[in-house]
Amino acid sequence: MIELKNVSVRYGADAIGLHPTSLSFKRGEFNVLLGASGAGKSTLLRCLNMLTRPTTGSIHVQDVGVVDTAAALRLHRRRTGMIFQQHQLIRRHTALQNVLLGRIGYHTTLRSMFPLPRAEQHIALECLERVGLLEKATERVDRLSGGQLQRVGIARALAQQPRLMLADEPVASLDPATSRRVLSQLKHICLEDGITTVVSLHQVDLAREFADRIIAIAHGRVVYDGSPNELSDALLQDIYDQAPTSGREEIPVPPLPSFTQLAINEE
Numbered sequence: 001m002i003e004l005k006n007v008s009v010r011y012g013a014d015a016i017g018l019h020p021t022s023l024s025f026k027r028g029e030f031n032v033l034l035g036a037s038g039a040g041k042s043t044l045l046r047c048l049n050m051l052t053r054p055t056t057g058s059i060h061v062q063d064v065g066v067v068d069t070a071a072a073l074r075l076h077r078r079r080t081g082m083i084f085q086q087h088q089l090i091r092r093h094t095a096l097q098n099v100l101l102g103r104i105g106y107h108t109t110l111r112s113m114f115p116l117p118r119a120e121q122h123i124a125l126e127c128l129e130r131v132g133l134l135e136k137a138t139e140r141v142d143r144l145s146g147g148q149l150q151r152v153g154i155a156r157a158l159a160q161q162p163r164l165m166l167a168d169e170p171v172a173s174l175d176p177a178t179s180r181r182v183l184s185q186l187k188h189i190c191l192e193d194g195i196t197t198v199v200s201l202h203q204v205d206l207a208r209e210f211a212d213r214i215i216a217i218a219h220g221r222v223v224y225d226g227s228p229n230e231l232s233d234a235l236l237q238d239i240y241d242q243a244p245t246s247g248r249e250e251i252p253v254p255p256l257p258s259f260t261q262l263a264i265n266e267e
Ligand SMILES: Nc1ncnc2c1ncn2[C@@H]1O[C@H](COP(=O)(O)OP(=O)(O)OP(=O)(O)O)[C@@H](O)[C@H]1O
Pocket: 011, 012, 015, 016, 017, 035, 036, 037, 038, 039, 040, 041, 042, 043, 044, 245, 246, 247, 248, 249, 250, 251
């Protein structure tokens, strides 16, 4: 469904985020990236939708081809949902308004300044229903719990009708029981819709429980790629014992599109 060929990332002159890496991801597969802090999980994840631009290599996407033009990138990003650790919702907007943001890629900038058609609202409401938050549709998101916020984030990504779902430490701020519920819901929906999912996690137990495939990274290289059952405790120990790499600067999360005039079309 998506394939990386010899993709590498270099930050500045001497910081390597990812050594040349070739990987392919199958349709509907639930992939988990594991690795110590600074190993390169976010770098790899963000290469998949080119939020981080690879220094070398190419990305091939089914029905898009090589992502090497602005048009191909636009098409690929439109069908790629992203879930962030800090959900990146607009706090003073309702859950529905936030989920509608997932539809922006399907409209021109001009069109998205005006109330979106009713069909778009149906898609957004359906997504909220799938994450069990339909009754919170008109609630401002700053009144929701951490787990609910993350589920609104999932609904927003789902509203894109994605083929690829990327989640960068989506449960890092949640308690263990809520983390399990959120991941379980995400996996269930992605399986149902045949969405290829790549999630970075720090919780090995959750990775073992939910992953179809685990990709472990250390110092910018893939050191394990396979089934959760065959990932040995010894290898895990090795991976997490590594000294963290240094020189990290935060990659700023791109701002959400300015869409504050989003209004609900009451017909
Ligand atoms: N914008 C940047 N500029 C310079 N170096 C960077 C930048 N972003 C990441 N790095 C470096 O690239 C390497 C991989 O970082 P990355 O964020 O991908 O790791 P990670 O496994 O996601 O870590 P964490 O679990 O802490 O989020 C690290 O050495 C990091 O310091």
